[in-house]
Amino acid sequence: MHAIEKLLAKKAGKESVTTGEIVNCAVDMAGINDLYLQTIRSFFEMGGTKVHDPSKVIMFMDHYAPASTIVQADNQKKFREFCWDQGIDLLMDIDEGVCHQVLADRGLSYPGELLIVTDSHTTTHGAFGAFGTGVGATDLATILITGKLWFRVPEIIRINFEGELPKGVYAKDIILHVIGELGADYAVYKAVEFTGSTLKHLSVSERMAMCNMTTEMGAKTSYIQPDEITMKFVKEKVTREYEIFTTDPGYQYAAEHTFDVSQLKPQLAAPFSVDNVEDVTAFIGRTVDQAYLGSCTGGRVEDLAVAAKILAGKKVSSRTRFVVVPASKGVFLEAMQKGYIQTLVEAGATFVTPGCAACLGTHQGMLASGETCITSTNRNFPGRMGHTKGEIFLGSPAAVAAAALEGKIVDPANYID
Amino acid sequence: MEKTAKGKAFVFGANIDTDQIYPGRFVELTDVEDVAKHAMEGADPDFVKKFSKGDIIVASTNFGCGSSREHAAITLKAVGVGAVLAESFGRIFYRNGINLGVPLLVCPGIDKIVASGQVLTVNIETGQITNETTGEAAQAQPMSEYVMNILASGGIKPMIKSQLEMQL
Numbered sequence: 001m002h003a004i005e006k007l008l009a010k011k012a013g014k015e016s017v018t019t020g021e022i023v024n025c026a027v028d029m030a031g032i033n034d035l036y037l038q039t040i041r042s043f044f045e046m047g048g049t050k051v052h053d054p055s056k057v058i059m060f061m062d063h064y065a066p067a068s069t070i071v072q073a074d075n076q077k078k079f080r081e082f083c084w085d086q087g088i089d090l091l092m093d094i095d096e097g098v099c100h101q102v103l104a105d106r107g108l109s110y111p112g113e114l115l116i117v118t119d120s121h122t123t124t125h126g127a128f129g130a131f132g133t134g135v136g137a138t139d140l141a142t143i144l145i146t147g148k149l150w151f152r153v154p155e156i157i158r159i160n161f162e163g164e165l166p167k168g169v170y171a172k173d174i175i176l177h178v179i180g181e182l183g184a185d186y187a188v189y190k191a192v193e194f195t196g197s198t199l200k201h202l203s204v205s206e207r208m209a210m211c212n213m214t215t216e217m218g219a220k221t222s223y224i225q226p227d228e229i230t231m232k233f234v235k236e237k238v239t240r241e242y243e244i245f246t247t248d249p250g251y252q253y254a255a256e257h258t259f260d261v262s263q264l265k266p267q268l269a270a271p272f273s274v275d276n277v278e279d280v281t282a283f284i285g286r287t288v289d290q291a292y293l294g295s296c297t298g299g300r301v302e303d304l305a306v307a308a309k310i311l312a313g314k315k316v317s318s319r320t321r322f323v324v325v326p327a328s329k330g331v332f333l334e335a336m337q338k339g340y341i342q343t344l345v346e347a348g349a350t351f352v353t354p355g356c357a358a359c360l361g362t363h364q365g366m367l368a369s370g371e372t373c374i375t376s377t378n379r380n381f382p383g384r385m386g387h388t389k390g391e392i393f394l395g396s397p398a399a400v401a402a403a404a405l406e407g408k409i410v411d412p413a414n415y416i417d
Numbered sequence: 418m419e420k421t422a423k424g425k426a427f428v429f430g431a432n433i434d435t436d437q438i439y440p441g442r443f444v445e446l447t448d449v450e451d452v453a454k455h456a457m458e459g460a461d462p463d464f465v466k467k468f469s470k471g472d473i474i475v476a477s478t479n480f481g482c483g484s485s486r487e488h489a490a491i492t493l494k495a496v497g498v499g500a501v502l503a504e505s506f507g508r509i510f511y512r513n514g515i516n517l518g519v520p521l522l523v524c525p526g527i528d529k530i531v532a533s534g535q536v537l538t539v540n541i542e543t544g545q546i547t548n549e550t551t552g553e554a555a556q557a558q559p560m561s562e563y564v565m566n567i568l569a570s571g572g573i574k575p576m577i578k579s580q581l582e583m584q585l
Contacts, residue, residue, distance in 0.1 A: 022563050037447045038487050046577040064445070071445045120485040120509055136487035136513035142577055150563070184432050185479035189508050218482060220508055273432050360484070361441040381436045381483060383459045388440075 002156050003245035004191050004223055007131050010243075011114045019254075021153045029056055029108060030143040031099055031117035035063045037075045038137035039118060040082050043144050051086045052147035058090035059083050060102065060117075065094035065355030068363040097328025097354035100124040100296040104208065105330035110234055111226045112243035116143060121296050121378065123214045126192075126222030127207035128230060129244060133221045154191040154220050155254035161198035163262030168413025170306075171206035172298060172376065172396040174198070175213040176267040178259065180277025188218030190254065198261055199224065204233045205300045212297045213378055216274040266412050268374075269394040272382045280399060283409045287319075289371040291404035292385070294325025294352070295359040298376025298397045301334045307349075307401035308340035310415045316348035317407025323365040325352040349404075361385045367392075374403045422499030422520065422539040423549075424472035426531045433460055433476055434483035435510060439492050441484070452488055453495035470497030473537050477503065477528045481510025490514040500539045502527045502546065502557065515564050518572030522546075522557035530555055541568070 001009070001016060009017045011025035032039050043051075051057055059079055067073035076094075083091040096102050099119055103109045111129035115122060118140045125132030135149070143149050159178060179186075192214045199207070207229075211222040224230070226244050234242065265279040293299065293307055304326065316322040324344055326332035332354050335341050345351065350365075352358075358365030359377040367373055367390030375385070376399075380392035395403075398412035405415070437459035439452070446452055457464035457474075474480075474493070480503035481489060490513040493501065500520040504527065514521045520541045527546070531537065535550035542565075544557030560568070570576040 022561070035444050036485075036487065038491070041447070042574060046574050047581045069445060075445060075447065118485055120483065134485040134509055136485050136490070136509055136516065138487060138516045138573060139512055142573065145577060145581070184482060185505060188479060188482075188505055218479060218507060275432075360444075361436070362444065379434070379436070379483060381434045381459075383440050384436050388459060 001248055002251050003225065003247045004131060004156060004221065005153060006245040007112055007114065008151060008153055017153045019153050019155055022150055023153060024148050024150050025114055026148055027056065027116050027143050028113045029058060029115045030140060031058045031060060031103070032140055033063055033099060033118050034061045034076050034079055036118045036137040037078060039140045040078065042138040042141035046141060046145060048141065048145040051088065051144045054087040054089070056147070057088045057144065058092065058108065059088055060092045060096070060099040061094045062096070062098050063356040063360065063362065065353050094353070094355070095329055097326070097331065098296045098299070098356055100212065101300065101327035101331060105328050107237035107239055110238040110240060110242040111230070112245055116140065116149060120215050121212050123219055123222045124208050124212040124296060126211040127204060127224055128234065129224065129226040131221050134215070152189070154189060156191045156193060157187055158193050158195055158253040158256045160256065160258040161194065161196040161261050162258060163198060163260050164201055165198065165261055166264065166413070168398060168416040169264050169266055170396040170398065171202055171210045173264055173267040174261055175210045176269050176277050176394065177264060179213065179217050179275050180267065180269070182217060182257070184217060184273055184275040186217045187214065189220055191221045191223060192217070192219045193223040195225070203302060204229060205302045208300070209297055216378060266396060266399055268399065268409070269380055271380050271391040271393070274380060274394065280395065280409065280411050283393065284411065286409045287372060288374050288403045288408055290321045290323060290365065290367060290373040291400045292323045292358065292365060292373055292375035292377065293397055293400050294323070294327065294357060295377040296327060297378040299325055299327035299331065301331050303376060303397035304331070304335045304340045304344065305338070306398045308343040310398065310401040311347035311405055312343050314347055314405055316404045320404055320407045322349045322404040323352060323358065324349045325357045326354045328354050358385050374400050374409060376400045420541055422471060422473055422541060424469065424499045424537065426473050426475050426533055426535050426537050427464070427468065428528060428531055428533045429460060429474065429476040429480070431477035432479045432482055435481055435486050435489040436483060438481065438489040439486060444486055444488055449491060449495045452492045456492040456496045465496065468496055471499040473499045473539065474501045475503070475527055475531045476501070478505045480506050482507035485509045487513045490517050490519055494519050500541060502539065504528065515567050516573040518568055520568065524555055524557040527555055
């Protein structure tokens, strides 16, 4: 069996599971986002009265942090009241940040965990050897009532990376390249495991970016076998009991791919789909109205660090807005301590409260019709960050910072020493 | 759940994401009547005006990819979609739709034999599809027993509710 199958078998109380089987699994942590008041509505509509285990529920005020409309404020108010009534102590209010980063910062992402959040990018937690997946409001309400949820045991695809990344090329470029090659629907209903020698050079932060973006190829979950890099992080942060599952030798993957990344160029996904990917050189010189650095994909300390390095002592182009959103309070504090915030503000960055902000086109940095944005986030769908005629290019944090500096798309490799 | 859907087709392409089905700026709305006003607005701003209850959405691959927002399924249920036929579906949208009792049928090649405005008849149980305008037929993949069970119960809410009542 694969490690993912062993994990699902354990949570289902079974010796083994097979691909395609439907299993009912005990969930270790269920997260709700402030976008989805429907979760509470469905809980009561289904006859729920008490949450099955409040210590396994976490509430995030991240998508509307802080509320920009009365309706958002009212939804958040109802969520807080629900947490207080139900004894849910893990209420992550508007000061905390994006759910996936908050989970990592607080040691709530760990090997062997079955983690379900009402956010599609819950695949992020494969970086820790967890089974993370997103569901809708009513599925989450089912977990609140029963502590369990059904899953179809997925086919598993192995994607192997060999070689060391060239200067100015990052995990974001790797995953954009993979999605461009394989397609936005390649892994629908399936799990994706990353392997290979390249991982030895990728930090937890970089691995999170890669696992996060597997959602954009349709994946149900992602997985990286925990190694020394994972365990260093786990030992610093995690206090809950964890378990490392390992894949049996000779396991047959549904498909296997190998990419040599040693010659990879910085990548961009052009409007309007995440698999519309080319080398950055195809878009050089295109004017940028807004550069956006943030989100559960590209708003971590390392991302702010590379931007600060590129912009230190320089100024953002006068015709470009540079919006920066630290992914979490933890990220914000560490970046402040390291001086990145000072550097970026002096360079002309506009800072936004840690949270999801304009990544999903609700507030704090929306695009007008006809504007172009380069962003370290995860989606470039029509209307994703504002007007449906706003054009979004997805790239690495370095590509975003270099574009902010020049006011146009450039090759970020030329801005890295 | 109605066993048969009959209505005119609205044909869309590949990778119709949930931002197109239900734009992010309206996610704060929670009342079904409000959510219904913005169905498919990101893909076709006039969709709601043209759509009649029972009409059928046809798409290519990966319909409903993207965000986990249940609003995408709620809005289609609220306007009264008869069925959604697609080459494939985004997985969270698929779960959300089935949970709410919206018939979602996987039908390879369906977007090639249907044009917008043509009238379709769909047998939800057998997956038989007839294009009444052209006479062409297609066959959707059978749904799993688990999924049929949810649809037959009228969605997961009545199903869980009756399970809870049986425990008491």
